[in-house]
Amino acid sequence: MKRSSGVRLCATAAVSALSLALATGCGGEGAKDSGNGSGKDAAKPAAKALSAAELQKLIIAQGDVPGHKVGAVEGGVPDKSKVKAGDTRCEPVLRAFTGIAPGDPAAHTSRMATEEKKAPTGDATSPEGLENGKFEDALGKSMDLDVTVVTLASYDGDGAEQGLKAVSDAVKACAGGFSGEQAGEKGKFTKVAEEKSSGTGDASVAFTGTNDAGKDGTLPLHAEVVRHGSTLAVYTTINIGAMMSKKTYTVSAPVVKAQAAKLK
Template sequence: MKRSSGARLCATAAIGALSLSLLTACSDDGSKDTDSKTSASASAPAEASSSAPAAKALTKAELEKLLLAQGELKGYKVDSGDDTLPASKSVVKTDKPACNPLAWATAALAPGDTDASVGNTVAEDKTAAATAKPTDLADAFDIDMTFVGLSSYAGDGAEKAMKAVSDGVTACAGGYGLKADGENTKVTKVAEEKNSAKGDEVVAFTEDVDMDGAGKATFHAAVVRKGNTVATFYTVNFAAMTKGGDMGAVPAAVIDAQLAKLK
């Protein structure tokens, strides 16, 4: 890995979702039982009665209230994500349209067709541990940060969003090219994986990302539908990102706490 371009590497590995301040710090330290598709997702959900009103999408303001907030999950810090998440889908592009929902989901953006979406970041709070000060700089960056996105849909839009993600996992198994905030990334492999998240539908997957020709990094994502709301989770470990390898699974505590807030 070329240390002089470490910030670029971190940016592309994280699907363009990290702020320049975090990226610079990251790059400058050289030392440094349920299927992924639940039974509900295996087949199309039962059609609602013709007399039942169509689901209405929540507004952004309503979704903001459903995002995890600081103090609601012990051992984690919650941030608005304004400085770390892409502002819109227009800055996250792939070379295969079928892969767009995957790229959007990993950047806390709505994987389906809706304007009602919000996102934040949930990171381990090492200051809450018994040893508030890390023993070295490498330990300070050994932190899991999860990008969390919520999106809401009218009618059957949430089910369609989940299908788009599921179809994308299959269509993009051989990888795809990604451009985010001007940086190019090569995802070399996409694979379905298991996740025990409790929702109406669950699709979880891993992505192997080329680390600028210096090995690969494996990232984990989970997309969960609860009613007409879709929650996306994508985890990055800063220390692991500097040397490649597995970023680690999305923390179950983060998924459980966020889903508990959804109606």
């Protein structure tokens, strides 16, 4: 079936998970801190914030996640001052989707984990000899892989608990959707919904934001924020191939598992 240029644009823009999250018609944006998190030990007192050097030792690295390539975030994580939502209550959600930790962490660091797949053989993804629809199907299959941005952020006092609460509150407040902007580029989520979290850490909240891309249907983006003591782990996963084929995907379980193991 022939797909519209909107999906093709999203596919070719897949160089950076962050740019995809913010591109008009390919994702959404949001705004602000508010929230509440539930979990196994939500009342556990927070410890002193870890330093940037300590976080860099704890965040996932190449070799930590089976079947994934781990490295720097392509394009970098934007400064939170440049990521704004039309409704400021939604900023914690929007910022999580762009790899930004909530609140004011004492230190933070980020990595990108890209699922590795075997390259197709022959001319499976070559335009020559393929009809438009078949080429797009082949392209979609080649891009059916998870790209996950992980951000670790440390906080003093109860900052981690308050940051998680801000995200949780924003998920509820912004269920009906919201608009957002980064560096002049605008986007819109039509709805936000809480999802089942991974169950790691002391408390967590997982959620999805959905963009209505017209003829291309809905394009979902998934995120989860997990508290490990005074540290928050923010995960955002995007899968362009799954979006194109309307296949369900979630925050990458192998990435969450690997990162949680390093934070124990």
